[in-house]
Amino acid sequence: MGFLNRLKKVFSSKQEEVEPEAVEFHDPHEERLTEAFVQRQQSVIDDAMNELESNVEKVKGEPIPTAAPAYDTGEVEVLDLLSVDEKPEDYSDLNIVEHQSVEEMGDHLESATLVGDLPEEIEF
Numbered sequence: 001m002g003f004l005n006r007l008k009k010v011f012s013s014k015q016e017e018v019e020p021e022a023v024e025f026h027d028p029h030e031e032r033l034t035e036a037f038v039q040r041q042q043s044v045i046d047d048a049m050n051e052l053e054s055n056v057e058k059v060k061g062e063p064i065p066t067a068a069p070a071y072d073t074g075e076v077e078v079l080d081l082l083s084v085d086e087k088p089e090d091y092s093d094l095n096i097v098e099h100q101s102v103e104e105m106g107d108h109l110e111s112a113t114l115v116g117d118l119p120e121e122i123e124f
Contacts, residue, residue, distance in 0.1 A: 027033075099105055109124050 112124070114122060
């Protein structure tokens with residue numbers, strides 16, 4: 001078979017396909033970008049080190065205490081919680097506002113506008 005294959009190669013007009021070699025892409029800006037990245041990183045590191053090495057301490061102000069709501073009992077002892085002699089307080093009714101009529105609430109919806117696709121105007 002070897003002789004026949006060589007004879008076919010000699011008389012055949014078909015050229016063997018040669019695979020093109022893959023050319024590796026080289027970014028012309030890679031070196032400049034790498035250098036800029038290193039400079040930015042070094043600048044961040046230098047700033048952090050300067051901040052850590054500085055003798056000036058930043059003083060944070062004390063937080064402003066907020067007023068406790070009416071249902072906050074403050075400090076409680078464990079024995080007070082376990083006491084069965086006292087009736088526990090019910091805080092469910094605190095900060096509830098009851099209105100006797102709608103008129104005392106006012107006309108707060110009078111100037112309200114409706115946004116959207118409505119076929120006709122709606123009045124309150």
